[in-house]
Amino acid sequence: MWLTIIRICMKDTAMIVCLCNRLNDKSVRQAIQTGAQKAEDVHASCGVEVSCGGCLNHIEGMLREIETGDTLRETVAA
16 A cells, blocks of 8 residues: 555656666656666667666556556455
């Protein structure tokens, strides 16, 4: 329940996904919506390159989330 509340409260707040390149979740989602199919595509779409790779798992998770239609809110509520 708390995660749902936090997610709703943070809806308009951008979360940094890639510290090295300062990519936020909104720019990652936009890259995915315009055709990025892997984390490297997301970086390229944003005009940057993968640096340390610490964000790759999270971006891949976002790709799966959008592909399957799952969201944190649905997962927490289930």
